[in-house]
Amino acid sequence: MGVCIEFKDVSYAYPLTKKAAVRHLNCTLETGKCYGVIGPNAGGKTTFCNLMRGLCPKFYGGVLKGEVLINGKNLEDWDDSELSVSIGYVFQDPFAQISGIKETVFEEIGMGMENLGVELEEMITRILEISRVVKVDSLLQKNPLALSGGQCQRVAFASVLALNSDIIVIDEPTSQLDPDGTNDVFEIVKALKEAGKTVIIAEHKMDLLAEYCDEIIAMAEGEIIAKGPTEEVLVNPILREKQVRIPQVVSLAIELEKMGKGFDKVPVNVQEAVALLKKREGR
Amino acid sequence: MAIEVKNLSFSYPGSQVTAVEHVSMKIEKGEHVAIIGQNGAGKSTTVKIINNIYKPSEGNVLVDGIDTRDKTTAQIAPHVGYVFQNPNDQIFNDDVVKEIEYVLRYWKLSEAEIERRREEAIEVTGIRPYLEVHPFDIPLPIRKFLTIAVVLAVGPDYVILDEPTAGQDLWGCAQLKKVMEYLKEKGKAVITISHDMEFVAENFDRVIVMAHKNVIADGNRRDIFYRSDILEEAHVKPPMCTYIAKELGIAKKIMNLKELTEELS
Amino acid sequence: MTEQEFIESFRRNQKKGNWWYDFHPVAKLVFCLALGFMCLIVFRWQVGLAVFLLAGVIAVMTPVWKKYFMTIGIMFLLGCLFTVLVRLYVHMGDPGPVAFTVFGRGIPVAAIISCLDLVFMIEGFLGIFLMFFMTTEMRDLCYCLERIGLPSTATFMVLSTFSCIGSIKEKLANVRESQRARGIETEGSLIVRVKSILPVLFPVIISSMTGIEDKTLAMDARAFTAKGKRTALRRIAPARPAEKLIAVLTLILCIAGCVAGKMFL
Numbered sequence: 001m002g003v004c005i006e007f008k009d010v011s012y013a014y015p016l017t018k019k020a021a022v023r024h025l026n027c028t029l030e031t032g033k034c035y036g037v038i039g040p041n042a043g044g045k046t047t048f049c050n051l052m053r054g055l056c057p058k059f060y061g062g063v064l065k066g067e068v069l070i071n072g073k074n075l076e077d078w079d080d081s082e083l084s085v086s087i088g089y090v091f092q093d094p095f096a097q098i099s100g101i102k103e104t105v106f107e108e109i110g111m112g113m114e115n116l117g118v119e120l121e122e123m124i125t126r127i128l129e130i131s132r133v134v135k136v137d138s139l140l141q142k143n144p145l146a147l148s149g150g151q152c153q154r155v156a157f158a159s160v161l162a163l164n165s166d167i168i169v170i171d172e173p174t175s176q177l178d179p180d181g182t183n184d185v186f187e188i189v190k191a192l193k194e195a196g197k198t199v200i201i202a203e204h205k206m207d208l209l210a211e212y213c214d215e216i217i218a219m220a221e222g223e224i225i226a227k228g229p230t231e232e233v234l235v236n237p238i239l240r241e242k243q244v245r246i247p248q249v250v251s252l253a254i255e256l257e258k259m260g261k262g263f264d265k266v267p268v269n270v271q272e273a274v275a276l277l278k279k280r281e282g283r
Numbered sequence: 284m285a286i287e288v289k290n291l292s293f294s295y296p297g298s299q300v301t302a303v304e305h306v307s308m309k310i311e312k313g314e315h316v317a318i319i320g321q322n323g324a325g326k327s328t329t330v331k332i333i334n335n336i337y338k339p340s341e342g343n344v345l346v347d348g349i350d351t352r353d354k355t356t357a358q359i360a361p362h363v364g365y366v367f368q369n370p371n372d373q374i375f376n377d378d379v380v381k382e383i384e385y386v387l388r389y390w391k392l393s394e395a396e397i398e399r400r401r402e403e404a405i406e407v408t409g410i411r412p413y414l415e416v417h418p419f420d421i422p423l424p425i426r427k428f429l430t431i432a433v434v435l436a437v438g439p440d441y442v443i444l445d446e447p448t449a450g451q452d453l454w455g456c457a458q459l460k461k462v463m464e465y466l467k468e469k470g471k472a473v474i475t476i477s478h479d480m481e482f483v484a485e486n487f488d489r490v491i492v493m494a495h496k497n498v499i500a501d502g503n504r505r506d507i508f509y510r511s512d513i514l515e516e517a518h519v520k521p522p523m524c525t526y527i528a529k530e531l532g533i534a535k536k537i538m539n540l541k542e543l544t545e546e547l548s
Numbered sequence: 549m550t551e552q553e554f555i556e557s558f559r560r561n562q563k564k565g566n567w568w569y570d571f572h573p574v575a576k577l578v579f580c581l582a583l584g585f586m587c588l589i590v591f592r593w594q595v596g597l598a599v600f601l602l603a604g605v606i607a608v609m610t611p612v613w614k615k616y617f618m619t620i621g622i623m624f625l626l627g628c629l630f631t632v633l634v635r636l637y638v639h640m641g642d643p644g645p646v647a648f649t650v651f652g653r654g655i656p657v658a659a660i661i662s663c664l665d666l667v668f669m670i671e672g673f674l675g676i677f678l679m680f681f682m683t684t685e686m687r688d689l690c691y692c693l694e695r696i697g698l699p700s701t702a703t704f705m706v707l708s709t710f711s712c713i714g715s716i717k718e719k720l721a722n723v724r725e726s727q728r729a730r731g732i733e734t735e736g737s738l739i740v741r742v743k744s745i746l747p748v749l750f751p752v753i754i755s756s757m758t759g760i761e762d763k764t765l766a767m768d769a770r771a772f773t774a775k776g777k778r779t780a781l782r783r784i785a786p787a788r789p790a791e792k793l794i795a796v797l798t799l800i801l802c803i804a805g806c807v808a809g810k811m812f813l
Contacts, residue, residue, distance in 0.1 A: 040452040041424045055765070081773040089769040092450075096762035099770070100711030101687065101704060106554070110781045112770040115700075117777040124555060124781075141554055145711065148322070160769055175450040176368075178322045178478050179520065204452060207523060243453045248481070248523045248540060255544040270523055274530045277547070281531065336725050360731035371758070372719075372726040375750035385747075386731040419754060437731055 003072075004167060004198055005029040005052055010066035012047060012056050021047040022222045025066070029200065031166070034193050036213035036230070037202040039244050044222045045202040049171045051075075052200060054083045070167075085116065088165035092172045094152035097159070098144045105131075105147075106140040109158045116163070126162060133191050134158045135184065150181025157188050168192055170201040186212060206247040210234060211269040218244050231266040249273040284312040286333055286363070286441055286472070290342035293332060302328040304496045305342070312440055313470045315463070317483040317504075320493035321518040326476045329493070330443050333474070335359040347440070360386075364434035365443045370426040374418045379410065379429060382418060383436050404432040407465045409458045424455050431462060442466060444475040448482045460486065484508065484522040484538040492517045505536040561785040562688065568610050568679075572787035573689040574696065575795040580680040582795075582802035587672040590809035593661070596668025603675035612682050620675055628670055632663045686710060688784050695786070700778065704767070715759075716752060723751045 010025040022044040029035055037045045050056045054075050057064045068075040070086065078086075090097070102108040106127055113123045131137040134154045139147065144155060153173055160168065170189070174182040186208050192199050193212065203209045210216075216233040218226040220242035226233045233239070234250045249267045256262055263280070267273035291306040303325035310316055318326045331337050333344055335351040335358075344351045346362050367373060376382040383404055387397045405411050408428040413421050418429060427447070434442060447459055463486050466473050477483050483490065483504070490507040492500040494517040500507055507513065508521040509529070520526070528537035528546070537543050549557075563570050571579075587596045607616040639659035646654035690703035724734050727747045734744040787795075 040454060041450075042422050043452075059765070059768075080768075081771060081775060084768050084773065085771050089765065091762070091765065093762055096759060097766040097769075099708070099763075099767065100715070101707040103687075104554075106558075107781050114779055114781060115771040115774045117774075117779050119779060120559070120781070123779070124558065128555075140551065141549065145714070156766070163769075163771055172450070180321070180518075204450065245453050251540055252524075252527075252544065255540070256547060259544070259548045261548060270526060274527055277527065277531055281547075331725075334729055336729055355733060355735065356725075356728035357731050357733040360729060365729040367726050367729070369722075371755050372723050372751055373730060375747050375754075389732060389743075433730060 002031045003028045004031045004070070005200075006067075006069040007051070008067040008069070010051065010064070010068055012051060012064050013062055014047075014056070015061040017062075020222060022051070022219075025051075025224055027217065027224060027227055029198065031198050032196050033214040034189065034199040034201070034212055036209045036216045037200060037219060038204075038206065038209070038216060039219035039225075040242070043244075044219045046171055047222075048217075048219060049089075049169050049200065049202055052167075053087050053089050053169050054078060054080070085163050086165055086167060088160035088163060088168040090153070090156050090160055090168070090170045090173055092175050094149045094156060094176060097156035098147075098152055100145065103143055104141050105136055105144055105155055105158075108144045108155055109136075109162055112159055112162045127158075130158045130161050134161070134188050148181070150177050150184055153177060153181060154184055154188065157185075161192075165197075167198045167200070170199065172202055172204065174203065174205055182208065204245060206245050207249070207270070210247045210250070218242075220244060230268060234268075235266055284347050284440070286310045286347075287345040288329070288333065288342070289345070291329065291332060291339050291344065292341040293328060293337060294340050295328075295337075301340075301496060303332075306493075306496075306498055307342075308491060308498060308501060310441070310472055310474060312472050313467075314489060315467065315473045315475075315487045316489045316491060317475050317477055317487035318491045318493060319477065319480070319483060319517070319519055324493040324517065325496040326493050327445070330365070330445070330474060330476060333441075334363050334365045334443060336365075360439065361390075361437060362439050363441045363443065364437055364439035366427075366431050366434050366445060366447065368445045368449065370423070370430040373430050373433070374426065377417060379414050379416070379418055379421075382429060383432050386433070386437055400436040400438060404435040407435060407462055408432040409461070424450050424452065427451070427455075428458060435462075435465075439471070441472045441474065444473065444477075446477055446479075447475060448477065448479045456482070480508075480520060480522040481524075481539070484525065492519065494518070504538060508538070509536055558781045561783050563785075566610055566683075568606055569683050572791045573684050573692045573784065575787045575791040576680060576684060577689065578795040579798045580676045582799045584673045584676045586802040586805050586809070587669050587676075589806045590813065591665055591669050592809060592813040593664040593668040594813060595805065595809055596665070596670075596672035599672035600668055600675045603672070603679045606679050610679075610683055616678060616682060619678060620671065623674055624667075624671060628667045632667060635659065635663050635666065687782070691780060691782065691784055692787075694778075700772070704772070708763070712756075716756065719752050719755060720748065724748050726751075 006028045007025045011020050011023045013020040037048055039045050047056060050060065051068055056062055058080065070078060099108060099111060102111060109127045109130060110123050113126065131140060134157050136151065136154050136158055139151060144152065147155065173185050177185065182205060189199060189201060189212050201209065210230055213230050215228060216230050217224055218233060218239055225238050225242055226236045234246050235254060239246055249270055252273060253263050253266055263276045267276055288306055288308045291303060292301060293303050294301045306325065306329055318330065320326050332339055335354060335356045338352055346359060351359055374382055376385060380401065383401050384397055387400060408431050410425065410428050410432060413425060418426065421429065448456055451459065463473060475487065488504060490502065490504045491498055492507060492513055499516060500510065500513045508525045514521055522538065524537050524540050524543040528543055533546055535546055537546060583599045587599050607613045636655055636659055640653045640655060642656045642659060644656040644658050647657045647660050648655055686707060690707055694700055694703055727744065728734055732744055732747050733740045734748060
């Protein structure tokens with residue numbers, strides 16, 4: 001697996017702030033993996049996403065030290081419009097991601113392709129394909145402004161997928177969604193993984209995140225405190241020390257471990273936990 | 284002293300479709316109640332009618348004996364406080380202290396009273412480190428606590444929290460727990476709408492389940508979360524630990540991680 | 549529309565089936581602007597009446613004629629009638645031949661003519677522009693303007709302004725609800741309403757501004773800044789030679805008309 005994103009001793013401060021939002025970030029992200037970024041609020045997750053996406057410093061200003069390399073090229077050398085096509089971006093507010101200038105979901109999804117000069121027939125084919133993947137195919141004729149939060153977020157995903165980016169950065173997509181909307185988003189993340197995209201997702205909803213991520217990056221107080229395969233990172237005590245939320249099943253595993261009744265492996269979802277418990281209890 | 288919702292039905296103006304139908308409930312002073320259910324079940328609408336943002340189409344709502352039809356929303360606010368999901372819909376002062384004090388000054392309370400309420404609200408919500416920060420520079424999850432402080436300073440007997448744990452990290456959830464404990468201590472009633480079943484199971488003894496614009500169940504959390512038929516009808520999942528306990532066939536009714544680990548050890 | 553029909557509609561140029569609706573938006577704009585400004589510049593009832601009648605004839609050939617006549621009628625009653633009465637009152641008793649007397653004072657013919665000039669200038673100007681806006685979609689006009697070189701950022705600004713209005717209205721309603729829920733009255737006496745202006749307007753303005761930042765990021769994520777050729781799902785047929793001819797001829801005639809009108813009328 002090649003390396004697609006590299007952070008070399010990156011520190012960044014937003015304009016008019018004294019304290020750096022992130023400090024001395026060093027990590028490499030490999031193509032095709034799904035990375036979960038977790039940690040307390042104001043810990044640097046959003047800044048990390050913004051750095052990858054090139055928004056810091058290009059959009060927000062501020063001071064960047066160190067190097068961020070996307071596909072081997074320094075962020076500064078990337079053309080803005082090429083970067084926005086190479087790296088897709090979905091963020092928290094579902095309603096803000098609707099353009100408001102297209103009257104149907106179909107046209108909304110097609111907007112990115114129109115901007116890139118894709119031919120008509122190819123546009124139509126891609127829109128139909130993508131709308132099936134994100135499950136908005138029944139909404140194609142609806143006005144995007146009349147959709148619910150969950151539906152808007154799916155349309156936002158579709159609009160970004162239409163650009164065929166290889167890397168997708170997703171910043172807390174389910175904060176404002178109900179459980180159904182949340183599940184839909186994670187199904188999309190699963191589909192992205194299966195399509196071989198590199199996915200970086202910042203989230204609080206640990207119980208779902210753990211199941212889909214290959215690796216976890218834990219951030220607190222502006223630094224990366226742990227990075228590695230999901231099961232390894234989640235049981236790392238530094239997470240609990242720095243107030244990073246972990247999935248309930250992992251907390252259960254840790255508590256049982258303390259009582260000498262630990263599991264053979266760390267469960268990442270509730271089905272695994274139940275299976276491990278049933279095996280152990282002989283039920 | 285209670286909120287009584289009597290046979291409430293409501294349709295939004297201009298809509299043929301009813302949003303809630305024949306909903307009845309009684310919430311006593313000091314009770315902590317969670318209303319759960321899928322989006323569209325009528326939870327937000329019911330709660331906004333309790334707060335008198337909307338008037339009932341049929342039936343009525345009595346707050347401590349006062350019929351909400353006879354009062355404006357702002358007149359009910361001293362009795363029923365509502366913490367909205369989006370703090371940006373409420374904050375308009377350039378100073379945290381001014382924001383908390385605004386309505387108290389609007390009502391012309393005494394300086395001493397204003398100071399007492401303000402300090403208590405700041406203490407409980409933990410926003411003291413942000414007093415010198417411009418409200419819109421405060422991170423969004425903490426801005427939520429500013430709007431909670433605004434409501435606490437008003438001092439209503441019934442406080443409605445709309446999805447309070449959305450976007451909150453561990454610190455935020457712990458601070459929220461402190462707010463809930465404070466409200467319990469002061470004998471205030473809390474009504475919450477939440478999709479976070481762990482939060483509900485941890486803090487609320489009574490759970491009301493809504494589905495199809497109606498109340499389908501109203502009882503103790505230990506009973507409700509073990510009624511699979513009701514949860515399925517409402518399209519709601521139980522807390523994870525409850526689910527695990529059920530799958531393992533544990534007889535005792537488990538509500539949270541602590542109880543589960545005790546049972547398994 | 550079935551999905552198949554819907555998708556098929558993008559494979560053809562967009563057409564509505566009415567000659568005026570389908571008239572090329574830019575040619576239509578030139579046509580209407582020329583006529584409208586001629587009314588304004590010449591400011592004589594003969595020109596205004598001619599343009600007003602032309603707009604009426606076009607209206608009758610489209611499905612919106614009812615709405616058009618109702619709107620122009622209301623505009624006349626509200627706008628013109630009042631201005632006319634004021635003008636007549638102001639010029640009462642002026643020197644010159646008298647048309648008729650009211651309360652013993654003469655209304656000069658000159659004043660009547662000046663009123664007619666005003667009325668038909670307004671009706672002609674408004675009429676032709678109303679016929680434009682009622683039968684042309686902004687997105688179609690913007691598409692055609694982009695074809696002739698207008699930057700896409702400009703068209704985006706125009707189009708999103710229209711959708712902004714709807715979302716600002718909604719935001720205003722949400723904020724008003726939130727402030728009433730915390731105890732600030734928004735309805736009632738004048739003083740109460742004035743006091744509620746800042747708490748209601750400020751959050752709307754702030755969230756519109758933060759909304760702009762989010763919208764920019766979202767549009768950037770749709771390759772809005774990409775250079776190079778753009779394609780479109782919704783296409784309008786290029787202007788036919790006849791349409792271009794009509795637009796250019798009208799422009800020339802109107803310029804001549806302005807000159808002639810100023811000299812002879």
